[in-house]
Amino acid sequence: MFLNLFLQYKRPTHFRVGHRSPLWPKGEEFLRFDAMQRKRIAGAATVNFDQVEAMADLESQFGVQAQVRYVCAGFATRDALYSHFAASALVAHSTFVEPRRLRLGSGFHSYWTYQSMNLSSGQPNPGGPRDEAKNGLDFFTDMRAANFSASSLDEFVYNSSLAAARAKEGDSWKRRRGREGSFAELEEERRTEVVDEVRRVFSTSHADQIVQTIETAAVARTLDLEWMIVEA
Numbered sequence: 001m002f003l004n005l006f007l008q009y010k011r012p013t014h015f016r017v018g019h020r021s022p023l024w025p026k027g028e029e030f031l032r033f034d035a036m037q038r039k040r041i042a043g044a045a046t047v048n049f050d051q052v053e054a055m056a057d058l059e060s061q062f063g064v065q066a067q068v069r070y071v072c073a074g075f076a077t078r079d080a081l082y083s084h085f086a087a088s089a090l091v092a093h094s095t096f097v098e099p100r101r102l103r104l105g106s107g108f109h110s111y112w113t114y115q116s117m118n119l120s121s122g123q124p125n126p127g128g129p130r131d132e133a134k135n136g137l138d139f140f141t142d143m144r145a146a147n148f149s150a151s152s153l154d155e156f157v158y159n160s161s162l163a164a165a166r167a168k169e170g171d172s173w174k175r176r177r178g179r180e181g182s183f184a185e186l187e188e189e190r191r192t193e194v195v196d197e198v199r200r201v202f203s204t205s206h207a208d209q210i211v212q213t214i215e216t217a218a219v220a221r222t223l224d225l226e227w228m229i230v231e232a
Helices: 050-065 078-086 136-141 153-169 171-180 182-201 204-222
Strands: 004-010 013-015 030-034 037-041 044-048 066-073 094-097 111-115 118-125
Touching: 004 050, 030 066, 050 066, 066 078, 066 111, 066 136, 094 118, 094 136, 182 204
Parallel strands: 004 066
Antiparallel strands: 013 030, 030 111, 037 044, 066 094, 111 118
């Protein structure tokens, strides 16, 4: 048996004690991820909800034959990310949110807000009601009956390397790199710093997996890609 699984990972924003949001007590911290997407087109700032709309469509079309979720960590620092990953606790300390819980009339809320102390609930913003989510352990406990076909670390590294190499062969890559000039060089320096840090922190097998993910993401960013399908 196969189960379709669509996970869209998001980066959290941390709000400290004393924040101005009316959704959570000012004496408590909270986290937020964006459902809307911001871009600059011809110098003008634009906002769209294409991603959450696509996620909600997948959720509606597949029904019980798929699990479609936004996933966001219950912490917001790089040190916490590394420590949770090294302890195999990253999934357990993430929140899993169904796209339909971000609906607002015929459109969508801009954000999902939640607290690290309770990843099983949250509140959409602007002004949505408190609603259900799941932490990673509960989410995958519900799916234990499903059978998955997963790639080994070696296969993942090979496939990621191949995807990045093929993308670099294309004309689009060369044109983008040529236009960006010094900006591209700066991004390359930052990527190198992150890769070096990853190799210092993690074991070889985990480091190779992460480094190849970074390489693929760097190629995708240069090509201005927003969606990537990983087939296992």
